[in-house]
Amino acid sequence: MYKGMAIASVNTHHTFFGERCSISPPNGGPVSTSCVGFGIERWLHALADHFDGDWGQAQEAVEKAEKSLS
Numbered sequence: 001m002y003k004g005m006a007i008a009s010v011n012t013h014h015t016f017f018g019e020r021c022s023i024s025p026p027n028g029g030p031v032s033t034s035c036v037g038f039g040i041e042r043w044l045h046a047l048a049d050h051f052d053g054d055w056g057q058a059q060e061a062v063e064k065a066e067k068s069l070s
Helices: 016-020 040-050 056-067
Strands: 008-014 035-036
Touching: 008 016, 016 035, 040 056
Parallel strands: none
Antiparallel strands: 008 035
């Protein structure tokens, strides 16, 4: 969330799609599924808002975050 706006989501469907689409692993039974979504336009809006439209500063912050993950 960024200021009340969802910028990503995660959903767990449990066996909903496994049952309805007959998806099962080799050992039987329906599979459980989930999904994740990222709203790129929402991330860009959040970055623009947070850094007052200074895209250079936003890019530096993103690159710094990337380096911290390596």
